[in-house]
Structures are given as C-alpha cells and as structure tokens.
Amino acid sequence: MTRILVVDDDSMLQRTLRINLRARGHEVLLASSGRQALASFVADDPELVILDLGLPDLDGVEVLRRIRQHSAVPVIVLSARQQADDKIEALDEGADDYVSKPFDVNELMARVRAAVRRTSVAAEAPETFTAPGLTLDFGAHLATRGSETIHLTPTEWRLLAELARHQGRLVPHEDLLRAVWGPGYGREHHYLRVFANQIRRKIEPDPAAPRHLINEPGLGYRLQP
Amino acid sequence: MTRILVVDDDSMLQRTLRINLRARGHEVLLASSGRQALASFVADDPELVILDLGLPDLDGVEVLRRIRQHSAVPVIVLSARQQADDKIEALDEGADDYVSKPFDVNELMARVRAAVRRTSVAAEAPETFTAPGLTLDFGAHLATRGSETIHLTPTEWRLLAELARHQGRLVPHEDLLRAVWGPGYGREHHYLRVFANQIRRKIEPDPAAPRHLINEPGLGYRLQP
DNA sequence: TCGGCGCATCAAGGAACCGTCAAGACTCGT
DNA sequence: ACGAGTCTTGACGGTTCCTTGATGCGCCGA
Numbered sequence: 405m406t407r408i409l410v411v412d413d414d415s416m417l418q419r420t421l422r423i424n425l426r427a428r429g430h431e432v433l434l435a436s437s438g439r440q441a442l443a444s445f446v447a448d449d450p451e452l453v454i455l456d457l458g459l460p461d462l463d464g465v466e467v468l469r470r471i472r473q474h475s476a477v478p479v480i481v482l483s484a485r486q487q488a489d490d491k492i493e494a495l496d497e498g499a500d501d502y503v504s505k506p507f508d509v510n511e512l513m514a515r516v517r518a519a520v521r522r523t524s525v526a527a528e529a530p531e532t533f534t535a536p537g538l539t540l541d542f543g544a545h546l547a548t549r550g551s552e553t554i555h556l557t558p559t560e561w562r563l564l565a566e567l568a569r570h571q572g573r574l575v576p577h578e579d580l581l582r583a584v585w586g587p588g589y590g591r592e593h594h595y596l597r598v599f600a601n602q603i604r605r606k607i608e609p610d611p612a613a614p615r616h617l618i619n620e621p622g623l624g625y626r627l628q629p
Numbered sequence: 630m631t632r633i634l635v636v637d638d639d640s641m642l643q644r645t646l647r648i649n650l651r652a653r654g655h656e657v658l659l660a661s662s663g664r665q666a667l668a669s670f671v672a673d674d675p676e677l678v679i680l681d682l683g684l685p686d687l688d689g690v691e692v693l694r695r696i697r698q699h700s701a702v703p704v705i706v707l708s709a710r711q712q713a714d715d716k717i718e719a720l721d722e723g724a725d726d727y728v729s730k731p732f733d734v735n736e737l738m739a740r741v742r743a744a745v746r747r748t749s750v751a752a753e754a755p756e757t758f759t760a761p762g763l764t765l766d767f768g769a770h771l772a773t774r775g776s777e778t779i780h781l782t783p784t785e786w787r788l789l790a791e792l793a794r795h796q797g798r799l800v801p802h803e804d805l806l807r808a809v810w811g812p813g814y815g816r817e818h819h820y821l822r823v824f825a826n827q828i829r830r831k832i833e834p835d836p837a838a839p840r841h842l843i844n845e846p847g848l849g850y851r852l853q854p
Numbered sequence: 855t856c857g858g859c860g861c862a863t864c865a866a867g868g869a870a871c872c873g874t875c876a877a878g879a880c881t882c883g884t
Numbered sequence: 885a886c887g888a889g890t891c892t893t894g895a896c897g898g899t900t901c902c903t904t905g906a907t908g909c910g911c912c913g914a
Contacts, residue, residue: 508703510703572771592892597871621783621870621900782900820903837862
C-alpha cells in the first residue's frame with residue numbers, strides 16, 4: 405500500500421514495526437543509521453518515513469533536515485528523550501508528527517494511517533472554485549469578481565487552492581502553512597494573517613465583513629462558497 | 630469506566646485483579662481458559678484485555694493472535710515464564726505491554742491506567758455526530774442547528790468531540806477534563822459547568838431543558854443523539 | 855426546616871488571537 | 885543597476901476566547 409522507511413538502531417523495535425506495518429499492507433524499508441537512512445531515502449524513494457532521533461552516527465534532526473532539503477515526504481519522529489525541546493525542534497524542522505518512546509504500537513499505526521491519508525487527499529485538487537460573484541480558475545490562474553478580472557500573486561493562489569480543496573471545510577493553520585510555505589513553517593501564523601488580509605481586499609465585496617474567507621479563532625480558515 | 634477482560638486460570642489471581650480493578654471503577658469480565666476468553670471477547674467486546682500466557686487449553690500467544698485478527702484492543706500480557714523469548718513473541722504478536730509474575734498489583738494497575746489513557750488518546754474520533762435538528766462535523770468543524778450554521782470555539786469542539794466519541798454513553802467529569810484541558814485538571818469541575826452552559830445555549834432548542842447535552846449529577850455528562 | 859452539595863447562570867478581567875498598516879528585503883525583468 | 889512586484893517582518897489596536905469569582909436554584913439527608 406505504502407512504501408515506508410523505518411529508521412531505528414533498535415533491532416527489536418525494527419522488527420515490531422516491520423511486522424505491524426506489513427500486517428497493514430505496507431512495504432517496509434529498514435535503516436539502522438543516519439547514513440543508511442539517507443542512502444535508502446535516495447535509492448528507494450519512500451512515501452513515508454518513521455525516524456528515531458537517537459541514531460549512532462548522525463543526529464536524527466540532522467537526518468530530518470537533509471531529507472527536507474529534497475523532499476516534502478511525511479516524516480513521523482520517534483524519540484526516547486523526554487524534553488519538549490526535541491519535539492519543538494523536530495516539528496520546526498518539518499516533522500509531520502511526533503511520538504514519544506515508549507509508545508503504543510497501535511497509536512503509532514493510527515498516526516501512520518493519518519499521515520498516509522493526509523497525503524493521499526493532497527493528490528486531488530479541484531480546478532475551479534465558484535461562489536456568487538466570485539470565480540477562481542486554478543488551471544488558468546484566472547480570477548473574477550463580478551465582471552472584473554482580479555490579479556492574485558503566486559502565494560495567494562497557493563493559499564486559495566489549499567482552501568478550495570476543502571470547499572467550505574475548516575482548514576487548520578498548520579495545514580495551510582505546510583501546504584503553502586512547506587514543512588517547517590508550522591507556527592508562523594503571522595503569514596496567514598497578512599495574506600488573508602490581502603486576499604480579502606481582492607476577493608471580498610466588503611473586506612471588513614468577509615463572506616468567503618472566514619477565520620475561526622484558534623483553529624484556522626475556511627473558504628465559503 | 631472501562632470494560633476489562635481478565636484471562637487467567639488462577640482463581641486467587643482472578644479475585645485479586647477483580648477487586649482491584651473494580652475498586653478503580655472498571656467493569657471486570659473473567660475467563661479461565663483460552664476458549665472462554667475468545668468467547669467472552671466476541672460476546673462482550675471488552676475495551677482492554679489482561680491475558681496470562683499460561684492457560685490450560687490454548688497457548689496464550691495463540692489467543693493473542695486470534696484476538697489481533699479481529700481487533701486492535703489493548704492487551705496486557707502476564708507470564709510466569711522468565712524467558713525473554715516469550716516477551717518478544719508476545720510483543721511481536723501485538724501485545725501492548727508485558728508484566729512478569731510475580732508482579733506488584735499496583736504496578737499492574739498503573740500499566741492498565743497507561744494503556745487506557747493511550748487508547749483513549751489514539752482512538753479515532755467519529756467524524757460526525759447527528760441528531761434530529763443537530764449535526765456536528767468534526768472534520769470540517771461545521772455545526773448546524775436546523776438550517777442555521779452555528780459557531781463553536783476550539784474548547785467547545787474538543788469537549789463535544791470527547792463526548793461524541795462515546796455516543797450517548799456517560800463520560801465522567803475526570804475524563805472530559807483530562808481530554809480537553811489535559812492531565813492535571815482532574816478536579817476543576819467548574820470548567821465543565823461553564824462550557825456545558827455555553828454549548829447548550831448554542832446547540833439546544835431550549836437550553837433550560839437540554840435534550841442533547843445531559844448531566845448526570847455526581848458522575849459526568851453524556852451527549853444524546 | 856435547614857444546611858450542604860452539585861449544577862446552572864452571569865459577569866469581569868486578562869490572555870490569546872486576529873486584522874491592519876507599513877517599512878525593509880528579495881526576485882525578476884529591463 | 886534600476887524599478888516594479890512580491891514576500892517577509894515588525895508593531896499596534898481591536899476582537900474573541902478562556903479563566904475565574906459570585907450568585908441562585910434544586911435536591912437530598914440530617
């Protein structure tokens with residue numbers, strides 16, 4: 405179902421994960437060191453990476469950083485260390501999820517499932533978004549408000565595309581940031597405020613009382629048809 | 630609180646575990662053999678299994694394997710045997726935790742608590758909750774009462790999600806507080822009253838006579854479909 | 855009947871979050 | 885090298901949300 409690279413120097417854990425992942429229909433690649441991990445990453449092009457931060461050679465965060473230089477593949481980080489610093493650092497470097505050791509195997513499987521689902525959803529994007537008095541054609545990069553055509557910048561297009569993919573559903577801050585600015589921007593909510601403001605001034609009849617680009621405080625934004 | 634199946638052929642131990650688990654508010658099912666265990670598992674749908682590997686009929690690992698064919702329920706394995714092989718084999722077959730006999734009862738209780746907590750976190754919440762005149766879509770964060778869409782805050786969503794996970798069953802104060810505000814808020818019942826009130830004003834046709842968000846004095850709340 | 859307990863309700867203060875403006879920094883084409 | 889367009893970053897004020905205290909009601913046992 406999915407090609408998953410497991411990076412861990414604990415052979416017991418490797419075995420447990422391999423069995424559990426295989427049982428769920430995934431193809432499993434194993435690496436016991438940072439170098440092996442990067443080699444396998446280049447050679448085998450996995451669709452998901454499970455990465456232990458405690459590795460014999462390279463630091464796990466360094467491995468993550470190098471992966472992120474080339475790819476937006478989902479990465480789930482494992483760590484025995486208890487410090488919250490690790491978690492923050494890993495997520496800032498673009499980890500998609502974080503699990504502390506010892507962990508429940510089923511919980512990890514649930515997180516794998518969630519990560520796979522997120523990326524498979526990301527594949528399909530609608531070509532257009534329409535609402536009374538507003539159309540967005542993502543294929544042609546054409547936007548119209550009423551009879552006027554309006555100009556949107558590349559970042560504005562990406563943000564609107566991510567919102568339009570979910571058609572009126574709420575999209576969390578983190579998802580928007582990752583989709584538009586890439587992994588590693590999980591906490592820069594400020595970007596969203598600035599661009600939401602710009603977009604509203606372009607697409608909303610009354611930017612002060614938005615009808616399409618709606619914010620839910622503490623959660624995210626939605627694009628209302 | 631949790632429906633727990635205890636599988637052991639030692640009646641003394643059965644008794645000890647039953648008393649201790651009941652004292653912590655759990656519902657206890659007992660089985661003395663592998664066949665009984667599988668029968669009870671199918672019939673009673675326990676939320677946690679404590680499984681002794683030394684059983685008169687089937688091998689404990691075989692019981693675990695059959696359970697795992699149908700369910701991801703957390704299983705804590707007990708064993709008198711000292712070999713590490715047992716442990717490896719059991720964990721490979723999907724056991725969540727392993728305790729060697731003889732064991733300290735309080736330690737086992739701690740592991741039960743940990744297993745319950747993990748799965749309550751890991752369990753995937755249902756995507757929607759529906760009742761006549763009320764729908765909650767947790768994925769999209771969309772709520773409607775009649776034909777109106779209503780706005781819920783992040784904390785209100787979290788509280789409703791935790792209640793919806795249990796579909797009409799009573800959820801104790803402590804569980805709600807822990808799920809929404811995190812561990813360490815076990816006794817701040819005041820939060821629940823304030824937010825229950827706010828939620829009722831939004832989702833109930835007549836907040837003074839709630840039909841969905843029901844309180845059970847001294848116990849907790851339930852969300853009625 | 856009274857007091858204690860748990861719950862519902864209201865209100866105020868402060869914290870967290872958002873919208874807005876504007877000044878640099880950067881990219882790209884000319 | 886210059887300028888237009890775009891993105892990043894900082895600052896500030898307004899809004900929403902959470903927390904916390906105060907008060908009233910109903911139930912139950914003393």
